[in-house]
Amino acid sequence: MIRSENLRSGYIQDDVEEYLYGLLPERDAVIEEIECYAAEHRVPIIGPAVARLLTLLGQVSGATRIFEMGSAIGYSTIWLARAAGPKGKVFYTDGDPANAERAKKYFKQAGVAKRIDVQVGDALELLKKTPGKFDLIFNDVNKNQYPDALRVALPKLKRGGLFITDNTLWSGKAARPAPPDDVHTLGVQEFNRLVYESKELYPVLIPLRDGVTVCRKL
Numbered sequence: 145m146i147r148s149e150n151l152r153s154g155y156i157q158d159d160v161e162e163y164l165y166g167l168l169p170e171r172d173a174v175i176e177e178i179e180c181y182a183a184e185h186r187v188p189i190i191g192p193a194v195a196r197l198l199t200l201l202g203q204v205s206g207a208t209r210i211f212e213m214g215s216a217i218g219y220s221t222i223w224l225a226r227a228a229g230p231k232g233k234v235f236y237t238d239g240d241p242a243n244a245e246r247a248k249k250y251f252k253q254a255g256v257a258k259r260i261d262v263q264v265g266d267a268l269e270l271l272k273k274t275p276g277k278f279d280l281i282f283n284d285v286n287k288n289q290y291p292d293a294l295r296v297a298l299p300k301l302k303r304g305g306l307f308i309t310d311n312t313l314w315s316g317k318a319a320r321p322a323p324p325d326d327v328h329t330l331g332v333q334e335f336n337r338l339v340y341e342s343k344e345l346y347p348v349l350i351p352l353r354d355g356v357t358v359c360r361k362l
Protein backbone atom coordinates (compact mmCIF):
# COMPACT_ATOMS: atom_id res chain seq x y z
CA MET A 145 0.00 0.00 0.00
CA ILE A 146 1.24 3.51 -0.80
CA ARG A 147 0.56 5.62 2.30
CA SER A 148 1.83 9.06 1.18
CA GLU A 149 1.47 10.71 -2.20
CA ASN A 150 5.13 11.71 -1.90
CA LEU A 151 6.05 8.05 -2.30
CA ARG A 152 4.79 8.09 -5.89
CA SER A 153 7.54 8.64 -8.42
CA GLY A 154 5.50 10.67 -10.91
CA TYR A 155 7.09 8.73 -13.78
CA ILE A 156 6.34 5.06 -13.00
CA GLN A 157 2.88 3.78 -13.92
CA ASP A 158 0.55 3.73 -10.87
CA ASP A 159 -0.22 0.01 -11.08
CA VAL A 160 3.46 -0.87 -11.28
CA GLU A 161 4.20 1.32 -8.27
CA GLU A 162 1.29 -0.18 -6.29
CA TYR A 163 2.63 -3.63 -7.16
CA LEU A 164 6.13 -2.75 -5.95
CA TYR A 165 4.88 -1.39 -2.62
CA GLY A 166 2.42 -4.28 -2.27
CA LEU A 167 5.33 -6.71 -2.22
CA LEU A 168 6.95 -5.11 0.82
CA PRO A 169 6.59 -6.86 4.17
CA GLU A 170 4.79 -5.11 7.04
CA ARG A 171 6.98 -2.84 9.10
CA ASP A 172 7.30 -2.85 12.90
CA ALA A 173 5.19 -0.60 15.13
CA VAL A 174 7.50 2.41 15.30
CA ILE A 175 8.22 2.47 11.56
CA GLU A 176 4.44 2.15 10.89
CA GLU A 177 3.80 5.01 13.32
CA ILE A 178 6.30 7.28 11.53
CA GLU A 179 4.89 6.36 8.11
CA CYS A 180 1.38 7.26 9.32
CA TYR A 181 2.55 10.53 10.91
CA ALA A 182 4.46 11.47 7.75
CA ALA A 183 1.40 10.76 5.56
CA GLU A 184 -0.92 12.75 7.82
CA HIS A 185 1.42 15.73 8.28
CA ARG A 186 2.94 15.67 4.80
CA VAL A 187 6.48 15.09 6.01
CA PRO A 188 8.53 13.87 3.04
CA ILE A 189 10.25 10.57 3.89
CA ILE A 190 12.07 8.07 1.72
CA GLY A 191 9.45 5.40 2.43
CA PRO A 192 9.91 1.65 2.81
CA ALA A 193 11.12 0.76 -0.70
CA VAL A 194 14.08 3.15 -0.60
CA ALA A 195 14.62 2.38 3.10
CA ARG A 196 15.18 -1.28 2.21
CA LEU A 197 17.75 -0.24 -0.40
CA LEU A 198 19.57 1.85 2.24
CA THR A 199 19.51 -1.10 4.64
CA LEU A 200 20.83 -3.47 2.00
CA LEU A 201 23.64 -1.12 0.96
CA GLY A 202 24.56 -0.42 4.58
CA GLN A 203 24.69 -4.10 5.45
CA VAL A 204 26.47 -5.32 2.33
CA SER A 205 29.13 -2.60 2.63
CA GLY A 206 29.48 -3.16 6.39
CA ALA A 207 29.05 0.56 7.08
CA THR A 208 29.15 1.42 10.77
CA ARG A 209 30.05 5.14 10.72
CA ILE A 210 27.23 6.92 8.92
CA PHE A 211 26.34 10.59 8.38
CA GLU A 212 22.87 11.63 7.28
CA MET A 213 22.25 15.06 5.72
CA GLY A 214 18.57 16.02 6.14
CA SER A 215 16.96 13.57 8.57
CA ALA A 216 13.53 15.17 9.27
CA ILE A 217 11.68 13.05 11.85
CA GLY A 218 14.24 10.26 11.79
CA TYR A 219 12.57 7.66 9.55
CA SER A 220 15.59 6.99 7.32
CA THR A 221 17.89 7.41 10.36
CA ILE A 222 16.28 4.42 12.10
CA TRP A 223 16.73 2.19 9.04
CA LEU A 224 20.39 3.30 8.78
CA ALA A 225 20.97 2.73 12.51
CA ARG A 226 19.49 -0.75 12.33
CA ALA A 227 21.66 -1.56 9.30
CA ALA A 228 24.75 -0.30 11.15
CA GLY A 229 24.10 -2.65 14.08
CA PRO A 230 24.70 -2.16 17.82
CA LYS A 231 28.31 -0.98 17.33
CA GLY A 232 27.28 1.54 14.66
CA LYS A 233 27.12 5.32 14.93
CA VAL A 234 24.74 7.43 12.84
CA PHE A 235 24.83 11.23 12.81
CA TYR A 236 21.32 12.68 12.43
CA THR A 237 21.14 16.28 11.09
CA ASP A 238 18.23 18.57 10.42
CA GLY A 239 17.69 22.33 10.43
CA ASP A 240 14.39 22.12 12.30
CA PRO A 241 14.62 21.57 16.09
CA ALA A 242 10.98 20.34 16.25
CA ASN A 243 11.86 17.56 13.80
CA ALA A 244 14.81 16.59 16.01
CA GLU A 245 12.62 16.39 19.13
CA ARG A 246 10.14 14.11 17.39
CA ALA A 247 12.97 12.02 15.95
CA LYS A 248 14.50 11.51 19.42
CA LYS A 249 11.19 10.12 20.66
CA TYR A 250 11.10 7.62 17.77
CA PHE A 251 14.77 6.65 18.33
CA LYS A 252 13.94 5.66 21.91
CA GLN A 253 10.87 3.71 20.78
CA ALA A 254 12.95 1.92 18.15
CA GLY A 255 15.67 1.05 20.70
CA VAL A 256 18.43 2.74 18.65
CA ALA A 257 18.86 6.05 20.53
CA LYS A 258 22.33 5.11 21.82
CA ARG A 259 23.73 4.73 18.30
CA ILE A 260 22.42 8.07 17.02
CA ASP A 261 24.05 11.47 17.53
CA VAL A 262 21.40 14.17 16.99
CA GLN A 263 22.65 17.51 15.64
CA VAL A 264 20.48 20.49 14.71
CA GLY A 265 21.69 23.02 12.13
CA ASP A 266 22.88 23.17 8.55
CA ALA A 267 23.82 19.64 7.52
CA LEU A 268 26.65 20.80 5.24
CA GLU A 269 28.28 22.84 8.00
CA LEU A 270 27.76 20.06 10.55
CA LEU A 271 29.37 17.50 8.23
CA LYS A 272 32.37 19.79 7.66
CA LYS A 273 32.99 20.18 11.37
CA THR A 274 32.34 16.60 12.50
CA PRO A 275 35.75 14.97 12.92
CA GLY A 276 36.72 11.88 10.93
CA LYS A 277 35.52 10.23 7.75
CA PHE A 278 32.44 8.10 7.09
CA ASP A 279 31.66 4.70 5.56
CA LEU A 280 28.35 5.95 4.23
CA ILE A 281 26.84 9.42 3.76
CA PHE A 282 23.16 9.72 2.93
CA ASN A 283 22.11 13.03 1.35
CA ASP A 284 18.49 14.24 1.48
CA VAL A 285 18.81 18.03 1.97
CA ASN A 286 17.14 20.77 -0.10
CA LYS A 287 17.64 19.91 -3.75
CA ASN A 288 19.18 23.28 -4.70
CA GLN A 289 21.98 22.41 -2.24
CA TYR A 290 22.83 19.07 -3.87
CA PRO A 291 25.95 20.28 -5.77
CA ASP A 292 27.32 21.86 -2.58
CA ALA A 293 26.36 18.78 -0.53
CA LEU A 294 28.43 16.68 -2.95
CA ARG A 295 31.43 19.03 -2.64
CA VAL A 296 31.25 18.86 1.17
CA ALA A 297 30.59 15.11 1.38
CA LEU A 298 33.32 13.85 -0.93
CA PRO A 299 36.33 14.68 1.29
CA LYS A 300 34.43 13.27 4.33
CA LEU A 301 33.91 9.87 2.72
CA LYS A 302 36.37 7.01 3.17
CA ARG A 303 37.80 5.36 0.06
CA GLY A 304 35.35 2.61 -0.89
CA GLY A 305 32.61 4.42 1.04
CA LEU A 306 29.11 5.04 -0.28
CA PHE A 307 27.52 8.41 -0.99
CA ILE A 308 23.77 7.87 -1.46
CA THR A 309 21.42 10.63 -2.59
CA ASP A 310 17.62 10.58 -2.77
CA ASN A 311 15.31 12.32 -5.29
CA THR A 312 17.76 12.36 -8.18
CA LEU A 313 15.00 12.00 -10.78
CA TRP A 314 12.87 14.60 -8.98
CA SER A 315 9.49 13.34 -10.25
CA GLY A 316 11.05 12.96 -13.71
CA LYS A 317 11.78 16.70 -13.95
CA ALA A 318 15.52 15.99 -13.89
CA ALA A 319 15.16 14.57 -17.40
CA ARG A 320 13.48 17.66 -18.89
CA PRO A 321 14.59 21.25 -19.53
CA ALA A 322 14.04 23.26 -16.33
CA PRO A 323 12.86 26.88 -16.12
CA PRO A 324 15.66 29.19 -14.89
CA ASP A 325 13.84 29.83 -11.58
CA ASP A 326 13.36 26.13 -10.75
CA VAL A 327 16.42 26.00 -8.51
CA HIS A 328 15.61 22.55 -7.15
CA THR A 329 15.44 20.83 -10.54
CA LEU A 330 18.53 22.73 -11.67
CA GLY A 331 20.32 21.61 -8.49
CA VAL A 332 19.43 17.97 -9.10
CA GLN A 333 20.49 18.18 -12.77
CA GLU A 334 23.85 19.73 -11.89
CA PHE A 335 24.36 17.12 -9.19
CA ASN A 336 23.67 14.28 -11.63
CA ARG A 337 26.14 15.76 -14.13
CA LEU A 338 28.80 16.25 -11.46
CA VAL A 339 28.67 12.70 -10.07
CA TYR A 340 28.86 11.10 -13.52
CA GLU A 341 31.75 13.44 -14.52
CA SER A 342 33.67 12.81 -11.30
CA LYS A 343 36.89 10.80 -11.50
CA GLU A 344 36.54 10.05 -7.77
CA LEU A 345 33.15 8.35 -7.89
CA TYR A 346 31.45 5.35 -9.47
CA PRO A 347 27.75 6.35 -9.59
CA VAL A 348 24.58 4.44 -10.45
CA LEU A 349 21.21 6.22 -10.63
CA ILE A 350 18.51 3.74 -9.64
CA PRO A 351 14.98 4.65 -10.83
CA LEU A 352 13.36 3.54 -7.56
CA ARG A 353 10.61 5.88 -6.30
CA ASP A 354 11.99 9.40 -6.94
CA GLY A 355 15.42 8.19 -8.05
CA VAL A 356 18.30 7.18 -5.78
CA THR A 357 21.92 7.71 -6.78
CA VAL A 358 24.44 5.39 -5.19
CA CYS A 359 28.10 6.40 -5.60
CA ARG A 360 31.14 4.48 -4.45
CA LYS A 361 34.24 6.56 -3.72
CA LEU A 362 37.17 5.19 -5.72
Ligand SMILES: C[S@@+](CC[C@H](N)C(=O)[O-])C[C@H]1O[C@@H](n2cnc3c(N)ncnc32)[C@H](O)[C@@H]1O
Nearest residue numbers: 189190214216219220238239266267284285286
Ligand atom coordinates in the same frame (compact mmCIF):
# COMPACT_ATOMS: atom_id res chain seq x y z
C1 LIG B 1 13.16 15.04 2.56
S1 LIG B 1 13.30 15.46 4.22
C2 LIG B 1 14.31 14.20 4.91
C3 LIG B 1 13.60 12.91 5.07
C4 LIG B 1 14.41 11.85 5.75
N1 LIG B 1 15.68 11.62 5.08
C5 LIG B 1 13.63 10.55 5.76
O1 LIG B 1 13.54 9.93 4.69
O2 LIG B 1 13.10 10.19 6.79
C6 LIG B 1 14.44 16.77 4.14
C7 LIG B 1 14.78 17.34 5.50
O3 LIG B 1 16.01 17.99 5.39
C8 LIG B 1 15.99 19.17 6.13
N2 LIG B 1 16.97 20.04 5.46
C9 LIG B 1 16.95 20.50 4.20
N3 LIG B 1 18.09 21.16 3.92
C10 LIG B 1 18.84 21.09 5.04
C11 LIG B 1 20.13 21.56 5.39
N4 LIG B 1 20.88 22.23 4.54
N5 LIG B 1 20.57 21.31 6.64
C12 LIG B 1 19.82 20.62 7.53
N6 LIG B 1 18.62 20.14 7.25
C13 LIG B 1 18.13 20.37 6.02
C14 LIG B 1 14.57 19.67 6.13
O4 LIG B 1 14.30 20.36 7.34
C15 LIG B 1 13.80 18.36 6.03
O5 LIG B 1 13.37 17.95 7.31
